[in-house]
Amino acid sequence: MRFFAARSGSAVEAEDLVQELYLKVSNTEVDADIANPRAYLFRLANNLMLDRARQARRSGARDTAYRQVTTETRGSEDIADLPSVEAALAARQRLDQLTTRLRSLPAKTQEAFRLHKFEGLSHAETAARLGVSRSAVEKYISAALKHLLEVDE
Amino acid sequence: MNDTPAPSDAQRRAAADWFTRLNDVAAEAEAWQDFTVWLEADRAHRAAYDQVEALWLALDDVEPLAAPAEVIAFTPRRRSIGPWAIGGLAAAAAAAALFVGPQLMTSQAQTFEAPAGQPRTVTLADGSKIALNGGAKIEVTFKRGERRAALDRGEADFDIVHNPARPFTVAVGENAIRVLGTQFDVVRRDRGLTVSVERGLIAVMPASGGAAVQVAAGRQLRRLGGQDEMRDIAVADAAAWRTGRLVYRDAPLSEIAEDLSRYGRLPISVEPGVANLKVTAVLKLDAEEAMVDRLQSFLPIKVETSASQIQLRAADARP
Numbered sequence: 132m133r134f135f136a137a138r139s140g141s142a143v144e145a146e147d148l149v150q151e152l153y154l155k156v157s158n159t160e161v162d163a164d165i166a167n168p169r170a171y172l173f174r175l176a177n178n179l180m181l182d183r184a185r186q187a188r189r190s191g192a193r194d195t196a197y198r199q200v201t202t203e204t205r206g207s208e209d210i211a212d213l214p215s216v217e218a219a220l221a222a223r224q225r226l227d228q229l230t231t232r233l234r235s236l237p238a239k240t241q242e243a244f245r246l247h248k249f250e251g252l253s254h255a256e257t258a259a260r261l262g263v264s265r266s267a268v269e270k271y272i273s274a275a276l277k278h279l280l281e282v283d284e
Numbered sequence: 285m286n287d288t289p290a291p292s293d294a295q296r297r298a299a300a301d302w303f304t305r306l307n308d309v310a311a312e313a314e315a316w317q318d319f320t321v322w323l324e325a326d327r328a329h330r331a332a333y334d335q336v337e338a339l340w341l342a343l344d345d346v347e348p349l350a351a352p353a354e355v356i357a358f359t360p361r362r363r364s365i366g367p368w369a370i371g372g373l374a375a376a377a378a379a380a381a382l383f384v385g386p387q388l389m390t391s392q393a394q395t396f397e398a399p400a401g402q403p404r405t406v407t408l409a410d411g412s413k414i415a416l417n418g419g420a421k422i423e424v425t426f427k428r429g430e431r432r433a434a435l436d437r438g439e440a441d442f443d444i445v446h447n448p449a450r451p452f453t454v455a456v457g458e459n460a461i462r463v464l465g466t467q468f469d470v471v472r473r474d475r476g477l478t479v480s481v482e483r484g485l486i487a488v489m490p491a492s493g494g495a496a497v498q499v500a501a502g503r504q505l506r507r508l509g510g511q512d513e514m515r516d517i518a519v520a521d522a523a524a525w526r527t528g529r530l531v532y533r534d535a536p537l538s539e540i541a542e543d544l545s546r547y548g549r550l551p552i553s554v555e556p557g558v559a560n561l562k563v564t565a566v567l568k569l570d571a572e573e574a575m576v577d578r579l580q581s582f583l584p585i586k587v588e589t590s591a592s593q594i595q596l597r598a599a600d601a602r603p
Contacts, residue, residue: 134316137323140330173316177306181337188341229339230346234411247307248343254308269304276300279339 134173138180152176228282236275239263243271291332298322299332303340393425398438401547401571403525412452415441417525419546426450438546439471441482441523459507460491468499469523473542476508480522530567537561537583541596548572550589555597558585 135145135152152175233241239261246257247268254272258265291299302319305311323329398404398416405415408424410431416422420438424431433442434455444452444463452463456470456477466484470477479488481499488505489496497512499505504517521531532540538559541552548571561583567575576594580587584599 134320137320138330138333140327169313170311170316173313174309174311177316181341184337185341188338226342226345229343231411233346234409248340253310255310269308272307273301273304276304276336276339277297279343280296280300280336 134176135180138177148176148179151179155179225282229279232279232282233275236278240271240275240278243268244275247272289328289331291328291335295326295328295332296335299329299336302333303336307340393423395421395423397421400549410447410450411445413443415443415523415526417441417546435470435472435477437472439469439525439543441467441469441526443467455491458491460489462487462489462496466501471543473508473539476506478504478506480504480517482519482522524566525569528569530569532567533564534562535564537563537579537585537596540567540579544572544575547575550592550594552576552594552596555595557598558583558596561585 132145132149135148136142139145139148152172155175233244236244243257243261243263246252246260247254252260254265254268258268261268302322305315306319323333396404396406396414396416398418398420401418403415403417405413406422406424407413408431409426412431414422414424414433417439420440421436422440423434423436426432429450431447431450431452432455433452435457442452442454442463444466454461454463454470456472456479457475459477461468461470461479463484463486466486467482468479468484468486469482470479477488479486479499481501481503483501485498485500487496487498488507497505497514499514502516502519504515504522506513506515515533520527521529524531530540530543536559538554540563541554545552547569550572552572563579563583565582567578569575570578573589573594576587576596579585579596585596586599588595588597
């Protein structure tokens with residue numbers, strides 16, 4: 132609960148999330164060999180919030196312009212919110228900037244980031260692939276993120 | 285509740301570190317707890333983390349990286365460049381994108397082909413894009429100091445990233461096109477080419493060296509044998525095939541036949557008597573046979589289809 136509150140900044144939302152998490156957990160077959168149940172719980176909680184953020188993003192006027200909206204419709208969300216042309220252009224431009232930025236990263240950084248983000252490899256798997264340590268992978272990925280954050284300055 | 289201060293750079297960087305650490309399945313419960321403490325310490329921390337998370341989600345839409353097979357490898361420059369090289373495209377070129385696997389350290393020619401009637405776009409390591417029309421084939425080689433492509437067959441629209449340190453050259457049969465940063469469409473023909481410039485400037489010269497002819501945006505050069513012909517074109521028509529049309533102005537029927545052949549299985553041959561018929565038309569892109577059929581409706585020709593080819597002949601004189 133504390134995690135949710137700190138992460139969402141809203142006590143109301145936090146309670147909501149706790150309910151959702153509880154439901155999710157009680158409905159899932161608990162895998163007896165989860166090495167670290169508490170970490171797993173945190174991870175589940177975090178994913179719940181990430182999913183919400185994703186949904187919010189999809190219905191956000193600014194970004195739907197770019198994605199093909201026809202893929203999913205959710206009843207409760209307002210899909211009549213069509214973005215303006217400027218918003219669509221701005222979104223497209225930002226995406227182009229991010230892409231350029233990604234390509235300007237040094238080779239190893241870029242590859243570590245690509246493996247983790249786009250191929251979904253864990254840090255350990257990425258480290259194995261590149262022949263470096265896990266902490267090196269974390270440094271690469273973090274560096275990549277920091278580099279990309281500069282786009283929005 | 286909009287009284288959260290904007291996060292500082294340091295806070296955003298810290299958020300990036302947190303995000304990275306927690307984005308791994310192996311993150312420990314302690315890490316999560318420490319993270320919660322960090323979040324609680326300052327409202328700006330949450331805002332910072334939100335930004336990083338939003339960035340992460342936004343990256344889902346970055347297409348080119350999701351298709352590594354389309355990107356080619358080239359030898360990186362031996363210059364050390366800091367992790368946040370903001371030198372624009374010079375840095376982009378120097379920092380190699382070794383997507384095809386770390387073992388491909390040497391420059392190699394990569395071939396890309398589009399099957400008949402199925403256009404395809406290729407994105408290169410430097411961000412340049414090449415849209416191949418159906419039936420087209422190109423080879424690309426990136427080396428230190430240069431980027432080269434060869435249009436072996438068909439038509440392609442090139443959108444080339446500007447980089448004076450590594451000029452982009454396209455070999456088209458006996459000719460070569462030198463590019464600084466532009467978008468242009470090239471059709472390779474039997475004894476020449478047609479190039480239409482949408483943006484920027486290119487120079488066309490014989491591959492063996494010689495006088496270069498400059499072609500600017502809104503202009504089209506048709507080179508056949510030793511003859512050049514320049515004219516103005518609407519930029520939207522330069523690569524009209526990308527919007528489902530083929531635009532011809534005073535083009536000989538033989539040229540149209542050559543182009544349409546790339547859209548289907550059967551080669552189209554033209555009887556000498558009508559080969560030089562001049563055609564001005566906008567053809568809607570369709571199956572090969574349908575397009576050829578439509579030609580019949582406004583040209584004095586007759587279409588004869590056999591198992592091995594389509595032939596265009598003079599229509600019988602009517603009484």
